[in-house]
Amino acid sequence: MITTLDHTIKEYIQHALEEAKQTNQSVIVSRIKEVDAIDPLHFFASGEEIYLGERFFWSTPTADFTMVGLGNEFVLENENRTPERFQKIEKEWKRFNKKVIADHKKQVGTGPLLFGGFSFDPMKEKDVLWEAFAEAKFVLPTNMLTVFKDKTYITINKLITPMDNLDTCIKHFEQVGEQEFTLFPYQIDCEKGNEFASIELKTTEWVEAVQRATADIRASEIDKVVLAREVHLEFTEKIDPYQVVGRLQKEQPTSFIFEFENGLQHFVGATPERLIKKEENQVLSTCLAGSIKRGKTKSEDKLLGNELLHDDKNLIEHDIVVKMIKDAFEHCCFEVSAPEAPALLKTNNIQHLYTPVKGFAKNGHTLLSMVERLHPTPALGGFPKEKAIEKIRELEPMHRGWYAAPVGWIDHEDNGEFVVAIRSGLIEGNRAALFAGCGIVEESDPESEYFETKMKLKPMLSALGGVENE
Numbered sequence: 096m097i098t099t100l101d102h103t104i105k106e107y108i109q110h111a112l113e114e115a116k117q118t119n120q121s122v123i124v125s126r127i128k129e130v131d132a133i134d135p136l137h138f139f140a141s142g143e144e145i146y147l148g149e150r151f152f153w154s155t156p157t158a159d160f161t162m163v164g165l166g167n168e169f170v171l172e173n174e175n176r177t178p179e180r181f182q183k184i185e186k187e188w189k190r191f192n193k194k195v196i197a198d199h200k201k202q203v204g205t206g207p208l209l210f211g212g213f214s215f216d217p218m219k220e221k222d223v224l225w226e227a228f229a230e231a232k233f234v235l236p237t238n239m240l241t242v243f244k245d246k247t248y249i250t251i252n253k254l255i256t257p258m259d260n261l262d263t264c265i266k267h268f269e270q271v272g273e274q275e276f277t278l279f280p281y282q283i284d285c286e287k288g289n290e291f292a293s294i295e296l297k298t299t300e301w302v303e304a305v306q307r308a309t310a311d312i313r314a315s316e317i318d319k320v321v322l323a324r325e326v327h328l329e330f331t332e333k334i335d336p337y338q339v340v341g342r343l344q345k346e347q348p349t350s351f352i353f354e355f356e357n358g359l360q361h362f363v364g365a366t367p368e369r370l371i372k373k374e375e376n377q378v379l380s381t382c383l384a385g386s387i388k389r390g391k392t393k394s395e396d397k398l399l400g401n402e403l404l405h406d407d408k409n410l411i412e413h414d415i416v417v418k419m420i421k422d423a424f425e426h427c428c429f430e431v432s433a434p435e436a437p438a439l440l441k442t443n444n445i446q447h448l449y450t451p452v453k454g455f456a457k458n459g460h461t462l463l464s465m466v467e468r469l470h471p472t473p474a475l476g477g478f479p480k481e482k483a484i485e486k487i488r489e490l491e492p493m494h495r496g497w498y499a500a501p502v503g504w505i506d507h508e509d510n511g512e513f514v515v516a517i518r519s520g521l522i523e524g525n526r527a528a529l530f531a532g533c534g535i536v537e538e539s540d541p542e543s544e545y546f547e548t549k550m551k552l553k554p555m556l557s558a559l560g561g562v563e564n565e
């Protein structure tokens with residue numbers, strides 16, 4: 096389906112091209128259209144032929160906000176091993192002049208925006224699994240679907256360079272009519288499970304690492320450290336990414352679902368943990384740490400929740416996170432507020448202690464500067480921050496890559512949202528590596544922490560086809 100651009104849009108593109116030529120700087124032109132409802136998973140699948148390896152999927156809890164990107168119009172990435180990796184993305188993004196053509200009033204999450212993420216620890220030597228993932232990588236999607244409540248939008252982006260010619264630019268916007276995406280006949284079978292061939296658990300090394308960590312905490316080297324383990328799975332057939340995302344959406348409605356394609360590898364997960372959300376100068380973070388299983392009945396579930404709310408070990412684990420996030424907010428926000436005591440946040444497989452922290456960003460404190468300050472919170476790293484990261488490097492028998500690191504989006508007005516990429520896995524062909532970690536404090540018992548990682552692996556295991564024996 097080819098849409099014909101009307102006169103004013105053509106003129107708009109022409110002006111952008113003239114500007115690019117005059118200033119010798121590329122200009123981003125972003126055309127947003129409100130359209131009839133499109134199913135996000137179908138839109139995602141419709142990009143398979145042309146955009147495989149260059150797609151992303153994002154939805155917030157209860158799926159009231161979903162974004163799907165198809166095609167990398169351009170990529171900003173760096174291998175900086177210092178905090179500069181955050182600033183560099185922000186600086187490069189700000190450098191582009193952005194022009195927005197819209198036929199409706201402004202809607203956050205449409206128009207020019209970057210989607211991507213960072214690695215957990217850029218100082219850790221790369222390993223084979225994560226070799227292709229940069230320390231920071233963000234993409235401007237060529238086509239993007241945004242669904243907010245009952246409204247659906249399509250954004251088409253183009254990086255117009257001084258070398259471009261007008262006809263190709265106009266064609267770019269003409270060729271991608273929203274109709275094409277609705278007609279894709281893909282059927283997503285969320286019921287069908289994958290048949291799994293083998294599983295590698297790496298249990299012993301991890302339990303030993305937890306024992307060493309508790310000894311170091313007792314020796315007052317550190318207050319808390321989060322240690323993670325990985326599980327490797329192999330299936331008899333290629334894993335279907337739509338099935339995984341579809342099942343995560345269905346089974347984890349209280350989590351953020353994310354999928355980021357990096358060539359043949361897909362980093363995917365369902366995390367309940369928001370790192371930061373910024374809308375104008377309003378900012379919101381969540382402290383999520385301290386865990387217990389779900390009950391089999393309503394009353395057992397309630398009892399377990401109450402036990403968690405009063406459990407000293409879990410409260411210590413949680414309070415360390417609240418203190419750090421509040422301190423970070425005090426530095427860059429005014430009117431910082433948080434409830435006195437944690438509440439419960441329940442996902443399908445686990446319940447957590449939960450404290451939201453709110454504030455208003457002071458002038459000059461941008462979304463990525465706050466991501467930099469917060470990462471990693473003690474829910475993913477530990478406390479004190481630098482010592483905890485060193486401990487993880489020393490004790491953890493794996494490479495985290497993008498696991499437990501910030502993944503999310505940022506628009507051209509510094510609005511956006513980042514989560515921490517936990518309850519996640521890296522998928523390639525018929526293989527998956529899944530990750531789960533636990534906050535280790537002085538009172539931690541390796542056996543119960545191991546059990547906790549098993550609960551945290553369940554969302555991804557189930558989405559992959561319901562392997563029960565992990």
Ligand SMILES: C=C(O[C@H]1C=CC=C(C(=O)O)[C@@H]1O)C(=O)O
Nearest residue numbers: 384385386474517531532533534
């Ligand atoms: C590090 C993970 O979870 C963190 C988030 C919530 C609760 C946690 C805990 O109770 O240990 C962890 O700090 C993970 O799921 O891999």
Ligand SMILES: [Mg+2]
Nearest residue numbers: 385386533534
């Ligand atoms: Mg825990």
